[in-house]
Amino acid sequence: xxxxxxxxxxxxxxxxxxxxxxxxxxxxxxxxxxxxxxxxxxxxxxxxxxxxxxxxxxxxxxxxxxxxxxxxxxxxxxxxxxxxxxxxxxxxxxxxxxxxxxxxxxxxxxxxxxxxxxxxxxxxxxxxxxxxxxxxxxxxxxxxxxxxxxxxxxxxxxxxxxxxxxxxxxxxxxxxxxxxxxxxxxxxxxxxxxxxxxxxxxxx
Amino acid sequence: xxxxxxxxxxxxxxxxxxxxxxxxxxxxxxxxxxxxxxxxxxxxxxxxxxxxxxxxxxxxxxxxxxxxxxxxxxxxxxxxxxxxxxxxxxxxxxxxxxxxxxxxxxxxxxxxxxxxxxxxxxxxxxxxxxxxxxxxxxxxxxxxxxxxxxxxxxxxxxxxxxxxxxxxxxxxxxxxxxxxxxxxxxxxxxxxxxxxxxxxxxxx
Amino acid sequence: xxxxxxxxxxxxxxxxxxxxxxxxxxxxxxxxxxxxxxxxxxxxxxxxxxxxxxxxxxxxxxxxxxxxxxxxxxxxxxxxxxxxxxxxxxxxxxxxxxxxxxxxxxxxxxxxxxxxxxxxxxxxxxxxxxxxxxxxxxxxxxxxxxxxxxxxxxxxxxxxxxxxxxxxxxxxxxxxxxxxxxxxxxxxxxxxxxxxxxxxxxxx
Amino acid sequence: xxxxxxxxxxxxxxxxxxxxxxxxxxxxxxxxxxxxxxxxxxxxxxxxxxxxxxxxxxxxxxxxxxxxxxxxxxxxxxxxxxxxxxxxxxxxxxxxxxxxxxxxxxxxxxxxxxxxxxxxxxxxxxxxxxxxxxxxxxxxxxxxxxxxxxxxxxxxxxxxxxxxxxxxxxxxxxxxxxxxxxxxxxxxxxxxxxxxxxxxxxxx
DNA sequence: TATGAATGAGTCTTCATTCAT
DNA sequence: CATGAATGAAGACTCATTCAT
Numbered sequence: 001x002x003x004x005x006x007x008x009x010x011x012x013x014x015x016x017x018x019x020x021x022x023x024x025x026x027x028x029x030x031x032x033x034x035x036x037x038x039x040x041x042x043x044x045x046x047x048x049x050x051x052x053x054x055x056x057x058x059x060x061x062x063x064x065x066x067x068x069x070x071x072x073x074x075x076x077x078x079x080x081x082x083x084x085x086x087x088x089x090x091x092x093x094x095x096x097x098x099x100x101x102x103x104x105x106x107x108x109x110x111x112x113x114x115x116x117x118x119x120x121x122x123x124x125x126x127x128x129x130x131x132x133x134x135x136x137x138x139x140x141x142x143x144x145x146x147x148x149x150x151x152x153x154x155x156x157x158x159x160x161x162x163x164x165x166x167x168x169x170x171x172x173x174x175x176x177x178x179x180x181x182x183x184x185x186x187x188x189x190x191x192x193x194x195x196x197x198x199x200x201x202x203x204x
Numbered sequence: 205x206x207x208x209x210x211x212x213x214x215x216x217x218x219x220x221x222x223x224x225x226x227x228x229x230x231x232x233x234x235x236x237x238x239x240x241x242x243x244x245x246x247x248x249x250x251x252x253x254x255x256x257x258x259x260x261x262x263x264x265x266x267x268x269x270x271x272x273x274x275x276x277x278x279x280x281x282x283x284x285x286x287x288x289x290x291x292x293x294x295x296x297x298x299x300x301x302x303x304x305x306x307x308x309x310x311x312x313x314x315x316x317x318x319x320x321x322x323x324x325x326x327x328x329x330x331x332x333x334x335x336x337x338x339x340x341x342x343x344x345x346x347x348x349x350x351x352x353x354x355x356x357x358x359x360x361x362x363x364x365x366x367x368x369x370x371x372x373x374x375x376x377x378x379x380x381x382x383x384x385x386x387x388x389x390x391x392x393x394x395x396x397x398x399x400x401x402x403x404x405x406x407x408x
Numbered sequence: 409x410x411x412x413x414x415x416x417x418x419x420x421x422x423x424x425x426x427x428x429x430x431x432x433x434x435x436x437x438x439x440x441x442x443x444x445x446x447x448x449x450x451x452x453x454x455x456x457x458x459x460x461x462x463x464x465x466x467x468x469x470x471x472x473x474x475x476x477x478x479x480x481x482x483x484x485x486x487x488x489x490x491x492x493x494x495x496x497x498x499x500x501x502x503x504x505x506x507x508x509x510x511x512x513x514x515x516x517x518x519x520x521x522x523x524x525x526x527x528x529x530x531x532x533x534x535x536x537x538x539x540x541x542x543x544x545x546x547x548x549x550x551x552x553x554x555x556x557x558x559x560x561x562x563x564x565x566x567x568x569x570x571x572x573x574x575x576x577x578x579x580x581x582x583x584x585x586x587x588x589x590x591x592x593x594x595x596x597x598x599x600x601x602x603x604x605x606x607x608x609x610x611x612x
Numbered sequence: 613x614x615x616x617x618x619x620x621x622x623x624x625x626x627x628x629x630x631x632x633x634x635x636x637x638x639x640x641x642x643x644x645x646x647x648x649x650x651x652x653x654x655x656x657x658x659x660x661x662x663x664x665x666x667x668x669x670x671x672x673x674x675x676x677x678x679x680x681x682x683x684x685x686x687x688x689x690x691x692x693x694x695x696x697x698x699x700x701x702x703x704x705x706x707x708x709x710x711x712x713x714x715x716x717x718x719x720x721x722x723x724x725x726x727x728x729x730x731x732x733x734x735x736x737x738x739x740x741x742x743x744x745x746x747x748x749x750x751x752x753x754x755x756x757x758x759x760x761x762x763x764x765x766x767x768x769x770x771x772x773x774x775x776x777x778x779x780x781x782x783x784x785x786x787x788x789x790x791x792x793x794x795x796x797x798x799x800x801x802x803x804x805x806x807x808x809x810x811x812x813x814x815x816x
Numbered sequence: 817t818a819t820g821a822a823t824g825a826g827t828c829t830t831c832a833t834t835c836a837t
Numbered sequence: 838c839a840t841g842a843a844t845g846a847a848g849a850c851t852c853a854t855t856c857a858t
Contacts, residue, residue, distance in 0.1 A: 005838080026230075026320075030832060040840050042834075051832070116230075116320050125378070154389035156382060157397075160375050167371045171364050174329075178360060185358035193361075193401035200400035201393060209820060234849060246851075247822055255849070413817085434638075434728075438853060448819050450855075459853065524638075524728050533786070562797035564790060565805075568783050575779045579772050582737075586768060593766035601769075601809035608808035609801060617841060642828060654830080655843055663828070 009047045011037045016054045021106040024114030025055055052119050055110075059120065062107035066127070069096060074134050090191050097165065098183065101172045108173045112166075124166060131162035150203035213251050215241045220258045225310045228318030229259055256323050259314075263324065266311035269304060270331070276300075278338055294395045301369070302387065305376045312377045316370075328370060335366035354407035417455045419445045424462045429514045432522030433463055460527050463518075467528065470515035474535070477504060482542050498599050505573065506591065509580045516581045520574075532574060539570035558611035621659045623649045628666045633718040636726030637667055667722075667730050674719040677712055678739070684708075686746055702803045709777070710795065713784045720785045724778075736778060743774035762815035 015037035019028040030051055034041035048054045056063075073093075101108060115121050135158040143151040168190070172178065178186075219241035223232040234255055238245035252258045260267075277297075305312060319325050339362040347355040372394070376382065382390075423445035427436040438459055442449035456462045464471075481501075509516060523529050543566040551559040576598070580586065586594075627649040631640040642663055646653035660666045685705075713720060727733050747770040755763040780802070784790065790798075 008838095029830080031830090041832095042841075043839050045833075046838065154386060154393050156375075156379065156386055156390040157393035159379075160372055160390065160394070163371050163375050164368055167367050168364060171360075171367050175360065175363075182358060182360055186360040186364065189358050189361040189405060190364070192404050196404035197397035197401040200396050212821080233847075235847085244821090244823060245849095246824070249850070250821070416817095437851080439851090449853095450820075451818050453854075454817065562794060562801050564783075564787065564794055564798040565801035567787075568780055568798065568802070571779050571783050572776055575775050576772060579768075579775050583768065583771075590766060590768055594768040594772065597766050597769040597813060598772070600812050604812035605805035605809040608804050620842080641826080643826090652842095652844060653828095654845070657829070658842070 005047075008039055008043075012039055012044055012047055012054070013057055017058050020055060020058055020110055020114075024110065024116065025051075025118045026116055027114075055115070055118050055120060059107055059111055062104045062111060065100060065104060069100065070130070070134070072096075074138075087191060087195065090195060091187070094168075094187055094190065097169055098172065098187075101169060105173055105176065108169065112170050112173065128159065128162045128166055131165070132159040135162055150201070153201060212243060212247075216243055216248055216251055217258070217261055221262050221310075224259060224262055224314055224318075228314065228320065229255075230321045231318075259319070259322050259324065263311055263315055266308040266315060269308060273300060273304065274334070274338075291395055291399065294399060295391070298372075298391050298394065301373055302376060302391070305373060309377055309380065312373065316374050316377065332363065332366045332370055335369070336363040339366055352407075354405070357405060413455075416447055416451075420447055420452055420455055420462070421465055425466050428463060428466055428518055428522075432518065432524065433459075433526045434524055435522075463523070463526050463528060467515055467519055470512040470519060473508060473512060477508065478538070478542070480504075482546075495599060495603065498603060499595070502576075502595055502598065505577055506580065506595075509577060513581055513584065516577065520578050520581065536567065536570045536574055539573070540567040543570055558609070561609060617659075620651060624651055624656055624659055624666070625669055629670050629718075632667060632670055632722055632726075636722065636728065637663075638729045639726075664731050667727070667732065671719055671723055671732065674716040674723060677716060681708060681712065682742070682746075699803055699807065702807060703799070706780075706799055706802065709781055710784060710799070713781055717785055717788065720781065724782050724785065740771065740774045740778055743777070744771040747774055760815075762813070765813060 012033060016028070016033050019033055019036070022028075028051075030044060031041060033039075033054070034044055037044075044054075048057065111120060112124055115123065132155070136155055139151045139153060139158070143149055172183070216237065220232070220237050223237055223240070226232075232255075234245060234248060237243075237258070238248055241248075248258075252261065315324060316328055319327065336359070340359055343355045343357060343362070347353055376387070420441060424436070424441050427441055427444070430436075436459075438452060439449060441447075441462070442452055445452075452462075456465065519528060520532055523531065540563070544563055547559045547561060547566070551557055580591070624645060628640070628645050631645055631648070634640075640663075642653060642656060645651075645666070646656055649656075656666075660669065723732060724736050727735065744767070748767055751763045751765060751770070755761055784795070
């Protein structure tokens with residue numbers, strides 16, 4: 001019973017994953033999930049409240065990974081000026097992002113590009129807003145620790161910067177064909193660009 | 205006669221504009237346009253071939269403005285290293301973008317966020333790709349003119365950079381509430397950031 | 409005025425011909441005729457009562473040719489037993505048919521295959537019925553002239569035979585790719601077949 | 613449950629049959645089927661993928677019968693010259709056809725005359741083509757067995773002959789009013805006609 | 817004569833979800 | 838827990854024809 005229940009749930013999810021990845025949220029129909037998973041259409045509703053919840057379940061692992069990343073990012077130990085402008089720090093960040101992409105490419109594509117019509121439709125913006133708040137808070141704390149820094153930075157600039165980071169993720173997700181070497185070159189360019197930028201802005 | 209025809213076309217378009225701005229392409233139904241404009245549903249098809257064409261008509265002014273911007277941007281006279289790293293040049297660019305946003309905020313929102321299902325669904329990506337090609341070409345020419353420059357820049361970085369610019373537009377579009385002064389501050393920050401970044405990368 | 413009227417009528421017809429030949433009666437829309445002939449949609453109704461009448465006008469030349477053929481076929485001078493079973497007579501008939509096809513291939517295709525929805529939808533059957541009546545009458549007369557003949561022939565057989573002749577037309581129409589030589593061979597076969605058949609049946 | 617499903621499917625089919633027989637494929641609307649069968653319009657789509665599939669279901673018994681006839685017709689044991697020119701063989705064939713008509717009159721009318729717009733639109737031609745291929749093959753084999761026969765028969769004549777057979781079916785279908793006795797007389801005539809024809813052609 | 821505008825009924829199909837059993 | 842049946846609103850688009858001017 002319990003066992004079977006789990007196996008059916010899994011069957012539904014496996015099929016739903018493929019369908020969602022392939023056709024996006026709107027393009028995926030409950031019917032097709034039912035047929036391909038060989039679970040009765042209405043029975044699906046015994047396992048998931050609605051289509052949206054299926055999407056959530058499919059995306060959940062990615063959501064967890066993102067949460068984890070956010071938590072780490074927000075860690076107090078990062079409150080360090082040397083870290084901030086060091087290549088290592090930046091590199092760590094970007095590598096994290098790339099890892100995320102490589103671990104969850106299809107989920108990210110679904111979440112960022114094909115969640116139209118679902119409750120996650122605005123996830124990207126919400127994520128950016130969350131990051132922005134954290135970024136501003138971070139600047140506040142840094143200022144407290146290193147008073148000589150210029151932190152009179154436009155909150156909207158922080159916002160846009162967070163949006164940039166998501167943009168990078170999106171672009172890497174979208175360009176599956178990128179070779180590893182091309183990605184390396186990009187990262188080098190971006191790090192130089194970004195480090196120089198931040199140094200100038202912070203007056204560090 | 206002629207007058208009336210135009211007036212009805214206008215009536216349809218006005219209603220369609222509102223509907224599209226409000227509910228996006230998919231969310232807008234021909235029925236609702238017909239009802240609200242008090243034009244017979246089938247009669248609409250005497251004025252527009254299909255729903256997509258209505259969207260096109262609504263978006264056209266924006267499309268024209270974008271074309272114009274692209275053309276200017278691509279102008280040969282910009283092939284100048286001093287311009288490139290000058291605040292003035294950058295500022296001009298960003299101001300153009302902001303103007304575009306202020307003139308076509310709702311159209312841009314429609315085009316970039318709610319064109320799902322229409323022929324303009326991929327406009328953003330196509331625009332970025334176009335910009336990328338132009339950007340790479342620009343770097344090639346600049347290199348020819350100033351051989352000492354480092355232009356070994358990852359094409360994907362150029363791509364991402366173009367994507368950044370679109371991101372800025374999107375963010376400004378999305379944040380209607382931004383005060384002019386906050387916008388100014390953002391622009392200052394961004395220009396510093398960006399100029400420093402490009403200088404470093406180009407080794408200029 | 410009068411001149412122009414005729415020229416417009418002609419313009420409509422020319423376009424309609426193409427459209428009808430290409431897409432059949434149902435597939436041809438008044439709108440497309442209007443657009444391609446550059447005549448106002450509603451103006452067409454000043455020249456033709458409705459879509460059906462356009463079809464009639466297009467088909468008219470063929471209808472005339474068929475009428476003429478029917479008239480000849482029914483000519484008293486054919487009331488001759490030697491003619492009946494002679495190759496020459498048969499050959500004449502079949503050659504007439506082939507000529508008809510070569511002169512009006514597209515019209516025939518339209519009339520026989522793509523008149524669905526029009527008043528000519530049943531032309532084929534009506535034509536066959538007419539031919540049948542004539543055929544039966546012919547047999548009656550022949551019997552009067554040559555009493556020894558067996559003319560106790562099933563009326564339905566006559567009907568089917570007429571249907572066969574139309575079938576031949578249809579098949580020749582449909583197989584545009586037939587070489588002349590292949591057609592000749594077919595005609596030889598058919599004439600042998602048919603002559604032998606009729607001789608046996610008539611007991612001649 | 614299972615019972616009801618079948619009963620509803622049957623209800624739909626019964627109504628659809630009548631409608632299709634009465635008004636043809638194009639003339640039959642899903643709406644009318646829904647209303648007359650008292651099944652929700654969209655519910656119909658739980659039983660049939662689309663209108664075409666309903667037609668298929670209605671026609672299926674006929675299709676099976678035709679398949680069976682084709683298979684028998686193609687049987688090796690028919691490869692016999694005596695059979696070929698014997699009345700018995702011909703009679704068997706034609707009787708089969710007449711039986712088919714009497715068993716499936718309305719289906720045949722639907723299939724041959726009113727399937728416009730469906731996937732069976734070209735069934736008649738496809739059937740004739742299939743028969744033609746079989747006929748030509750048959751002649752080839754017969755020639756191998758009886759080398760003295762003239763089998764230099766125009767492929768197009770074979771084609772037309774197959775078309776004739778279908779024509780007979782069509783005509784019998786169309787003339788419901790035919791008495792049995794009239795049909796018998798027709799068959800006698802046709803057999804005489806046809807036997808004489810083939811004998812002459814084959815030089816047998 | 818000519819035109820643009822209008823009509824209105826019509827087409828098939830899709831979908832997430834719920835209900836009764 | 839499972840199922841088949843049902844729902845009902847919604848979707849875009851087509852067409853021959855007529856009307857008012």
